[in-house]
Amino acid sequence: MRAVVSDRRGYEAITSGEISNQPELLTWSDFYPFGMVMPGRNGSAGDYRYGFQGQEMDDEIKGEGNSVNYKYRMHDPRIGRFFAVDPLAWKYPELTPYQFSSNCVIAMIELEGLESNTSGSGSLTPNEPVANTDFYNLPTPTDEANNTINQFANDRSRTSSVFPGITKLQFVTDLRAVVNDPSKLHQCNMSTDCGWTSIEYAWLSMDPEGFATFAISLYETGTASYNDFVIEADEGITDYGKVAQNGQGTFVDVVVAGSISYVEHWPNAYNPNSSDMMDMATTVEVWRVGDALGFSSTIYGMYIPGWIEGANTAENLVAGFKAYDTQIKNNNAQIILLTHYGSVNHYMVYSGGIQFTATGNVQFKAFDPSQGKIRTITLTATQFEKQTYQYIIFEKPPPQP
Secondary structure (H helix, E strand, O other): OEEEEEOOOEEOOOOOOOEEOOOEEEEEEEEOOOOOEEEEEEEEOOOOOEOHHHOEEOHHHHOOOOOEEOOOOEEEOOOOEEOOOOOOHHHOOOOOOOEOHHHOOOOEEEEOOOEEEEOOOOOOOOOOOOOOOOHHHOOOHHHHHHHHHHHHHHOOOOOOOOOOOOOHHHHHHHHHHHHHOHHHOOOOOOOOOHHHHHHHHHHHHHOHHHHHHHHHHHHHHOOEEEOOEEEOOOHHHHHHHOOOOOOOOOHHHHHHHHHHHHHOOOOOOOOOOOOOOOOOOOHHHHHHHHHHOOOEEEEEEOOOOOOOOOOOOHHHHHHHHHOOHHHHHOOOEEEEEEEOOOOOOEEEEEEEEEEEOOOOOEEEEEEEOOOOEEEEEEEOHHHHHHHEEEEEEEEOOOOOO
């Protein structure tokens, strides 16, 4: 049984003329499990247009209570099914895309035509938000990226002649893994790739769906574009793509970072047969790619015009990086570091949590492309100050109105 009582204060002029709190019953209904109104066991005092689970009814075509508007889809309670495919069908492969409330109509309620949720206590009133649900965080950029990957994976007509050394299964499996956890990226060539893999990590963190679309296009056709950054298929890319993956690193890194490496004039970086161990990309080149991708980017550090020797103390660097922790956590910014924390110059991506330890050391987390994971870095204040050569702050542009 569902009943709706108005809390509007009435006025009874026939009696004393005083304000009355006499309740007004607007509508009452008994329902079958999927929301069909029971004949003879319902009524309405006026033009009240909300029905099962507090959703708006559309009575014009199918009759009273036989079409319920769940925002994203219309529900027919007579058959217990939506008559449009679930927008989140890819998320629930075990269910028919037309199911209502996961077919659990006693324990669950339906969330706007997308997915079920535990009903809890009490009943819903019109337009009342459902408590304790993640529905209103809907679908995340990672969800959208996975949907794009699944569409490509399930289309048997789509494959790659540009990267014949990488099977579709290998590519899709890798792409799905790094979309859900960018730290699973792993550079393929220890000497040259850390800058490009760092770009991939920052890009995946800020726009996984855009990255997935770009990577799929590049794998499938050898051509891809994202804002002002364009890779066009030519004889060099095609020849390069035929190089077999050498067993070190991720297949996605071969496709995306390898192609970036090629167009940025480092053609041997992914050739396992090459003995040419070139210097890695410069910070300006990494910045240029990030800028073409559309991220607001600024370079800081030694050897950059405007750098003031001694001005960036460990204390200033720690405070500056810490100021971006919230943006990094919310995937709105990334900081790529050019470091000399070990025996060689190396790019990493700052992952937050920077602090001074009790002993005065600097400690923080960073994605290390050479290890394919986020690791904790601990340095003395002097090491941190002197060996953080340059860094690039990438910020995601605000959404277009």
